Amino acid sequence: MTGAVDPKDLIILTPSEKPVAEKARALGARINPPLDALADAKAFVIGVKPAKWAEASQPVLAHLSKDAVIVSVMAGVPEATISQGFEGRSVVRVMPTTGVAQGQGVASLWSSHKAALDTGLSLFAPMAETAVLTSEDLMHAATAVSGCGPAYFFAFTRALAQAGVAEGLPEDVAMKLARATLRSAAAGVVGDEALDTLIDRVASPGGVTQAGLVVLNENGALDRPVKGAVKAAVDKSTELSG
């Protein structure tokens, strides 16, 4: 638990048993109580699949206070659409990374309502670095870069391990090295130092890393697929927004 909210103030609605919900229950959270318990809720966080939200929200509508802020972490679904589905309640959209579970996430936020935005910030700031977007349209790009981004780093890490195996490392050693290197690199990026500085610190002039870097981005070899992946994710997020 990240301490973002007192577990005693949490109501969790879930159709299936989840270890995280059970952990919260042990700390005092209410799991699937009668829905009239929602009357006091200041914020209602919705994190179902984008295609399921209208159906999932139907039973709670009559029980939520008119002042409850709807906090959506769903990719693609626009603020206006959610607000309409929640009978005009104010909405803040948040795109977190999975790192919020370890209190080390990053979250992009958008709302046209200052008070709703503040609610989103107060919920997510304890578990994530936050970025407030200046337009809702930017949520597509923010999703593509950071919501999806962890999967891209994991895919790169897998490729790095496979390349190590191709050069003779045993599979378990290559995987251990690649995963630990991802953690190690993440530890090195905590400050504000420019990425070029961080790269230069590893890559000795005329050395081994530099030989690899030249190949990694030969004629945009790295930049092109990364741009393509982000563009494809933006397009998918746009499609989901209907």
Ligand SMILES: NC(=O)C1=CN([C@@H]2O[C@H](COP(=O)(O)OP(=O)(O)OC[C@H]3O[C@@H](n4cnc5c(N)ncnc54)[C@H](O)[C@@H]3O)[C@@H](O)[C@H]2O)C=CC1
């Ligand atoms: N996976 C990620 O890294 C991120 C996902 N998101 C968004 O989070 C949402 C969930 O995505 P995932 O966690 O990947 O999917 P998931 O399928 O793992 O989670 C969906 C959850 O919704 C629950 N659910 C289904 N119907 C429900 C209902 N009627 N009431 C309460 N809970 C219900 C399911 O039990 C399940 O735990 C999506 O809208 C996605 O766009 C946002 C940021 C990052």
Ligand SMILES: O=C(O)[C@@H]1CCC=N1
């Ligand atoms: O893949 C997805 O649709 C969600 C949005 C960002 C991360 N996962």
